[in-house]
Amino acid sequence: MNEKSVAVEQINVLKKKLDAAIKSRAAVDSDLKAQSSLLVQFITRLTKLCKGIDKELDTRLGKLKKLLAKGAPIADLEQQIAFIAKLIQNYELKTEKEISQLNKQCNDTAKTLLKINTLPGAEKRELRNVLKECEQNKEALVQYIPLVSQLMNAYDTALKLSPALPKKGLLDALNSGAASESKAGDSKEVNQVVLAKLSYVIDHLVLPEKHTSELLKIKEQLTHNISNDKLMVSLLDLFDVIISDLQQERATAESFLSGLSDTLSDVQNAINNTLFCNKASQSASNELNAQLHKQVDEMSTVVDSAKSVSDLKQKINKNLQNIVKTLENKSSSENKHNQQIESQLNDMTARVKELEKQSQYFEEQLKQQKIKSMQDALTKLNNRAAFDDYFSKQLIDFKQQSYELALVILDLDDFKRINDTYGHTAGDKTLQVMAMTLTKKVSADAFIARYGGEEFVLVYSGVSQDKLLQHLNDLRKHIARLPFKFKNNKVSITTSIGVTHIKAQDNIHSAFERADKALYQAKDQGKNKVVYL
Numbered sequence: 381m382n383e384k385s386v387a388v389e390q391i392n393v394l395k396k397k398l399d400a401a402i403k404s405r406a407a408v409d410s411d412l413k414a415q416s417s418l419l420v421q422f423i424t425r426l427t428k429l430c431k432g433i434d435k436e437l438d439t440r441l442g443k444l445k446k447l448l449a450k451g452a453p454i455a456d457l458e459q460q461i462a463f464i465a466k467l468i469q470n471y472e473l474k475t476e477k478e479i480s481q482l483n484k485q486c487n488d489t490a491k492t493l494l495k496i497n498t499l500p501g502a503e504k505r506e507l508r509n510v511l512k513e514c515e516q517n518k519e520a521l522v523q524y525i526p527l528v529s530q531l532m533n534a535y536d537t538a539l540k541l542s543p544a545l546p547k548k549g550l551l552d553a554l555n556s557g558a559a560s561e562s563k564a565g566d567s568k569e570v571n572q573v574v575l576a577k578l579s580y581v582i583d584h585l586v587l588p589e590k591h592t593s594e595l596l597k598i599k600e601q602l603t604h605n606i607s608n609d610k611l612m613v614s615l616l617d618l619f620d621v622i623i624s625d626l627q628q629e630r631a632t633a634e635s636f637l638s639g640l641s642d643t644l645s646d647v648q649n650a651i652n653n654t655l656f657c658n659k660a661s662q663s664a665s666n667e668l669n670a671q672l673h674k675q676v677d678e679m680s681t682v683v684d685s686a687k688s689v690s691d692l693k694q695k696i697n698k699n700l701q702n703i704v705k706t707l708e709n710k711s712s713s714e715n716k717h718n719q720q721i722e723s724q725l726n727d728m729t730a731r732v733k734e735l736e737k738q739s740q741y742f743e744e745q746l747k748q749q750k751i752k753s754m755q756d757a758l759t760k761l762n763n764r765a766a767f768d769d770y771f772s773k774q775l776i777d778f779k780q781q782s783y784e785l786a787l788v789i790l791d792l793d794d795f796k797r798i799n800d801t802y803g804h805t806a807g808d809k810t811l812q813v814m815a816m817t818l819t820k821k822v823s824a825d826a827f828i829a830r831y832g833g834e835e836f837v838l839v840y841s842g843v844s845q846d847k848l849l850q851h852l853n854d855l856r857k858h859i860a861r862l863p864f865k866f867k868n869n870k871v872s873i874t875t876s877i878g879v880t881h882i883k884a885q886d887n888i889h890s891a892f893e894r895a896d897k898a899l900y901q902a903k904d905q906g907k908n909k910v911v912y913l
């Protein structure tokens with residue numbers, strides 16, 4: 381082989397190598413192009429997803445996209461990616477903080493809303509679900525969207541139903557009622573808000589016994605489907621009752637105060653008189669004493685100057701008569717003074733006695749009012765305020781000397797159905813029967829209260845878990861067998877019961893929450909159950 385052919389062969393080999401290199405370069409270019417376009421697509425999606433979260437991140441992602449599109453050098457891309465990575469890392473930290481804040485807010489709001497008595501069971505269950513969900517830490521803010529939606533739903537219901545929550549007064553509610561009457565179908569809903577408020581006000585009014593029947597009559601009227609006009613009449617009736625009671629209270633208080641003021645000024649006058657009389661009688665007495673001294677002194681002069689025994693006898697007799705007269709004067713003046721004081725004392729005693737009688741009446745009134753403010757008007761059981769008072773005292777005792785202290789929440793199942801099917805009066809009767817049953821069946825040393833709506837609370841001291849569960853299950857079965865009859869239908873009413881024993885670290889809220897959680901589980905497990913936590 382000559383030199384030329386060797387050179388040709390080498391050139392051919394080099395050509396082949398070059399072709400292969402060009403081919404593989406083209407493959408790399410096309411791969412790079414495909415990957416770049418994939419990356420651009422990814423960045424576009426990422427930009428859309430992150431849009432609005434952080435301005436800087438938006439700008440950086442936009443720049444990266446542009447750099448990729450124009451095929452900028454890798455070093456430039458790396459720099460942008462490093463920036464973006466840092467921003468994302470910061471964002472992660474910020475999100476973690478926001479998640480923990482949102483978790484706390486959801487938790488707190490659910491707990492606050494759960495304290496609203498009038499909130500229906502469905503909403504309460506949603507709120508308990510929110511609390512349960514909050515216990516499991518979430519990784520993304522979006523996971524809280526359904527929880528926030530449940531909270532808003534409960535808040536909305538609470539605003540519509542709870543008389544404790546709306547900031548508007550009755551008149552506002554009525555005005556908005558009147559305004560919405562023009563919108564078909566709205567007036568009934570507004571009436572419900574006003575009716576719920578009125579029922580609440582009536583239940584919590586502390587008025588003398590004689591007004592009870594009037595109040596019950598007004599409440600009875602409210603349970604029927606009444607028009608706004610009739611509602612207005614009921615409202616006016618209610619105001620009449622309140623105003624007449626206020627006027628009477630005022631008149632009694634005024635008469636008591638004016639009696640008190642008269643008696644006090646009489647007592648003051650009597651004391652002044654006594655002091656004055658004392659002074660006058662003291663000076664009269666001093667005068668008489670001086671007169672006596674003088675008369676006794678005169679006796680010795682008389683004795684010295686007597687000329688004969690008969691003269692002495694005569695003079696002494698005369699002097700003795702004067703002394704006796706002075707002594708009689710002294711005694712009569714003292715008697716008069718004593719009588720004056722006695723009569724003034726009698727007068728003062730009579731007035732103070734009268735005042736004492738009036739004070740006793742007021743004390744009794746105050747006692748009755750205190751009892752009423754702690755009593756549920758419908759069932760005559762202790763009310764929620766009484767429970768709070770009793771349970772907080774029990775907790776103080778419990779912290780001093782630990783003993784078995786149990787809290788039970790008993791809730792009627794599907795009570796709304798009773799109201800909806802047989803009317804509100806049937807619902808009220810059911811609550812009264814339930815209160816009587818609890819009073820009869822629960823041992824006398826346990827505390828019973830109507831917590832609100834169809835929820836009762838019981839507090840037991842010194843009862844073990846086994847015994848308590850046995851007793852509560854017996855109670856639950858007994859209630860389920862009660863023969864209710866509405867509109868000729870035999871109705872069975874069941875209860876769900878949550879129970880817990882108080883622990884050393886508990887406070888009133890944590891204990892209640894645990895019992896409430898147990899109740900929620902009893903409902904969740906199909907109702908008519910007792911759950912211990």
Ligand SMILES: Nc1nc2c(ncn2[C@@H]2O[C@H](COP(=O)(O)OP(=O)(O)OP(=O)(O)O)[C@@H](O)[C@H]2O)c(=O)[nH]1
Nearest residue numbers: 500501502792793794795796797804807808833834
């Ligand atoms: N008759 C009457 N009803 C009341 C009274 N207080 C509250 N309610 C009603 O009790 C009902 C309670 O309903 P929910 O909270 O939904 O509870 P529920 O129907 O028992 O459902 P569950 O608790 O899930 O078994 C509501 O309709 C209230 O209006 C009251 O003093 N008298």
